Amino acid sequence: MNRSHDASPPQAKISLLFNANKAYDRQIIAGIGEYFYSSKCGWDIYIEEDFSVHHFNYNILSSRGIIADFDDVEMAQQLSQIDVPVVGVGGSYHHRQDYPSVPYVATDNEALVACALNHLIEKGLERFAFYGLPAAANKHWAQERRAAFLRQTGARGYPGEIFEGMVTDSQTWESAQRNLADWLTSLPSQTGIVAVTDSRARHILQTCEYLGIAVPESLCVIGIDNEELTRYLSRISLSSVVQGTQKMGYSAAKLLDGLLAGRAVPDAPVVIAPEGVIARQSTDYRSVIDTMVIRSLSFIRKNACRGITVEHVLESVGTSRSNLDKRFTLETGMTIHKAIQTEKLARAKELLETTSLPVAEISRLCGYNTPQYFCAIFQQNLAVSPVKYRSNRVSLVR
The missing domain is CATH 3.40.50.2300 (Response regulator)
Structure with missing residues (x-):
């Protein structure tokens, strides 16, 4: 049939x-x-x-x-x-x-900039700057974000400074970074910078490291895109606005x-609308006035996972333990040793959440002598083992 x-x-x-x-x-x-x-x-x-x-x-x-x-x-x-x-x-x-x-x-450029600014304002900052792209780049979205930044800082009564720099390629990179360095050194301490993209934000982080400008203690930086591919290309992890x-x-x-x-x-x-802000080290700002403490925090942030001790921090700023301990505790509410431990654990949590690296490798990367010691410290501070912490975070994402 x-x-x-x-x-x-x-x-x-x-x-x-x-x-x-x-x-x-x-x-x-x-x-x-x-x-x-x-x-x-x-x-x-x-x-x-x-x-x-x-x-x-x-x-x-x-x-x-x-x-x-x-x-x-x-x-x-x-x-x-x-x-x-x-x-x-x-x-x-x-x-x-x-x-x-x-x-x-469309992605909402006005809301993207508002997200970035609100995040910086919530951190207690009151001075802001914008690192954009020059008109010659012919990126209309970049000019829209620039205009949104000026509208929003103006409406809130905050000073807002603009720097657009150069379009970068292999030929212009060094000149562009020199111009960026001149601008960054002209900014007042405790300025929050909104970068038009994560790529431009990474330029700032690289230049700040070269100049010895402490991020986020002196300058806070936030990008737009949450570009996963480049997030590990800077020593300071980048906060970013996630587009929808x-x-x-x-x-x-x-x-x-x-x-x-x-x-x-x-x-x-x-x-x-954007999905929100992923907050990382580049905006982990605390109001610190003492320049010696700022330098200490910057050194710890960059070197905690290299197995440094309190003595290494003292050598980096050239002072005695009694002097720095008192100033450090007054400004941050924690000891130098605690700050090192906190930084190492924060890095460990990030690696557990975002990679599939074995716990033993994470232990090594975070500067612990043995995986056993790492697990004991992690359990002591977070009341959960590294393995359990990772599985809990994966469950939350799902």
Whole structure:
């Protein structure tokens, strides 16, 4: 007996135009994938093999729909000339007329800067600066974040200083860092710096280390992106604002699916709020006035996991134990020995939470003589073993 089967609906070829050398783009693609997987929509997704866009080839031009990075000005202009349904993804704009004329999903630049500033204000800071990108970089989102910083510091009555520096590459790197060094040394102590991206924030951390500027005791630094790839490329771990990039990708895919199905889609841009701040060492600020204590804290922060003792701290600042102990306890409420131990345990917790390294290796990296001693100290201070701590954190994430 012949059985009739309903023909499967034709697959709609969808092109994703992103340059996934950036964490931002990769996370947006992940959000698109989440929608594709959960909705079971009939898409045949096309993306370049190296996850980048070199030119508009036949596969792109013959697509049923496109989701694209509209922060790429040239790409946005090219897409305005083709007759294919397009959803744009990019930064938000303060003025509605600046948005493109396609369905659009945006990261909320105003809220990203507000998150960063609020975090610094909660730390007790009252002076702020912004390290951005020059207009020559042609990054509209960077200029929007700069303007948001000036609006928000002005509205709150705080002084806000701007430095945009240079566009950096292998040819301009040294000049750019010299200019950045001049700016950083001109800032008053206890200034909070909002960097336009994590990459620019890392420039600050590197230059502060070269100059001997204590972070966060003298300058606090926060970035935007929570770029996991580069978080370990500085000795001081970077606090950062987490964008809602995966939600942006999901929303963009949902918009395109609606367009292709003939459903009404919003005329207004869909603006996605940030997820919050991941606080790390670069904003672990405590108000300390005594310059000798500031230097001691900076030395401890950089060297605690190298097995230093109180004597090493005393040598670094050139004073006696009785003198520094008294000043240190007065300013921080803890002894020098306790500060070293606290720093080592903080690093151990971070490694337990963010890596799969064996406990014995974490013990070594954090400067403990033996894994047994590390486990005993960890249990004594946190009332839980390192293994249990890790499993508890994994359970919370899930």
